[in-house]
Amino acid sequence: MSEQPPEPSDSTSDHGPGDDFDEIVAAETDRDPDLAVIEAGSRTLRAQAGPPQAEPVPARPADPEVDKALREVEAELAGRWGETKLEPSVSRIAALMDVLGEPQRSYPSIHITGTNGKTSTARMIEALLTAFDLRTGRYTSPHVQSVTERISLDGAPISHERFVETYRDVQPYVEMVDAAQEHRLSFFEVLTGMAYAAFADAPVDVAVVEVGMGGTWDATNVIDGSVAVVTPISLDHTDRLGSTPGEIAAEKAGIIKADATVVMAQQPVDAAQVLLKRAVAADATVAREGMEFGVTAREVAVGGQLLTLRGLGGEYEEVFLPLYGAHQAHNAALALAAVEAFFGVGAQDGRTLDMETVRRAFATVASPGRLEVVRRSPTVVLDAAHNPAGAQAAADGVREAFSFSRLVGVVGTSGDKDVRGLLEALEPILAEVVVTRNSTARAMDADELAALAVEVFGDERVVVEPRLDDALEAAITLAEEEDEYAGAGVLVTGSVITVGEARLLLGRG
DSSP: OOSOOOOOOOOOOSOOHHHHHHHHHHTTSSSSSSHHHHHHHHHHHHHHHOOOOOOOOOOOSSSHHHHHHHHHHHHHTTTSOTTTTTOOHHHHHHHHHHHTTTTSSSSSSOOOOOOOSSSHHHHHHHHHHHHHHHEEEEEEEOOOOOGGGGEEEEETOOOHHHHHHHHHHHHHHHHHHHHHHSSSOOOHHHHHHHHHHHHHHHOSEEEEESSSSSTTOOOOTTTTSEEEEEEEEEEEHHHHHSSSSSHHHHGGGOOOOTOOEEEEEOOOHHHHHHHHHHHHHOOOEEEBBBBBBBEEEEETTEEEEEEEEOOOOSEEEEEEOSSSSSSHHHHHHHHHHHHHHHOOOGGTTTOOOHHHHHHHHHTTTOOTTTTEEEEEEEEEOOOOOSHHHHHHHHHHHHHHOOOOSSSEEEEBBBTOOOOHHHHHHHGGSSSEEEEEOOOOOOOBHHHHHHHHHHHOOOOGGOOOOOOEHHHHHHHHHHHOOGGTTTTEEEEEEHHHHHHHHHHHHHTTO
16 A cells, blocks of 8 residues: 555546546556556546535435335345344354355455444444545444434445445345355345445445454454554453454454454454464554554534544644544544554554645545434434444533533433433433333333332332334423423433434434
8 A cells, every 4th residue: 555645636627537547647647656656536526426425314215116126135135133132153154255256355344343333433434534535435334213214325325226236136046055055145134235236336445344243253354454443442242252352353353364463453452463473373563552553532512523633644633523422532533543553554654644635535424324413403412322332422422512401311222231321321411211112123111121110210200101203202292391401302322223213213314
């Protein structure tokens, strides 16, 4: 990789794409010639396509025929193993990649694992790469509202039509693999195959890929990520990944490939030891938050926070991030270091990425469902925290960024999580909690959740509303009920699914 990413082109001439391509290559005389040709081709494609569109959270298709086709695909995917039923092997996804012609080998990848912060970090990495004129593919999970969110090109989810087309394109190969394997490909494996195929077809310059769970045997782990990003590791999915951070790290370390660069958030000691040992075995380079990179300074600002970040190549000042919470600042430092590593920028050459491009990229970042304000008067905030560490980060972010005189919670969780730990993290910031459930089979029964909530909050502070729409109405009414609480708000949390359904009910998407 070169030491510096491409600078944006200022050309406004009216000659053809071929002339643009030649001019860009000629201007890159001080850079690796092969990389210059690749990047020039990318920039020519982007110039023809126009600037990337802002990231939406897709609604249902307006066209009835497209909606029907999408529902058929969703139903076929739903008929496969769900994301919570796993068989620890990459044999099926490897077989699918083989019959598809190894599409995941046609572009470099940045691979992201960890417990919390993966999706936000992926979005930041994507924003930075896009700002430097690279075509990006992003694969994240789970989705907030629409399954099409999981596969993004150039910063926006693929269209409903393209999602259906991609599924139909890979479907014959999926069925071929199904017939040859002991178990059919799972929901997540098929989506992963679709993403890798869509990225190759685009084509993208780089893929930003978030694991579904773990790392070693995760379906995404058929790529060779030149950069492996590890967000903070904490206890989650303990029945599948291990009961300590160190055991969980052993699974997540599986994404670290030979000669890669590992960009590592601050970790519990046992997790850090496992990750470092794996990096040494793979002869990988390691960049650690708090040592090689980190957050130098930050302050709350209107609509987000203002950061000074220390990257691998130097310091980046006055970076505005339109997201709330200290955890998002640390995610930003992680994303910046990952992109620097991808471009080969480091302290040894004393150079940084272009400062204004970095600032512009971070200013565009959005992360739906992560301390997202979706309504005012009263203010309603959505956060997809679903484990104690995520809930603690959300609570700290609310304290710092909002001055609520009273905060009412709406909590709907999955039954397989550390629900007590999540409630205990939220208890100090919530005056009352309305417990509910989302529409999935994994959701904890509202009465069971209420029993736990009473143990944590006390009987007087707990309201039970089994339907999410009723729960939202009850919480908003509680927030509005007395004049002295004019600064009251509502926090909806406990599950990505709960947040996604609340987002729809509140008119977003």
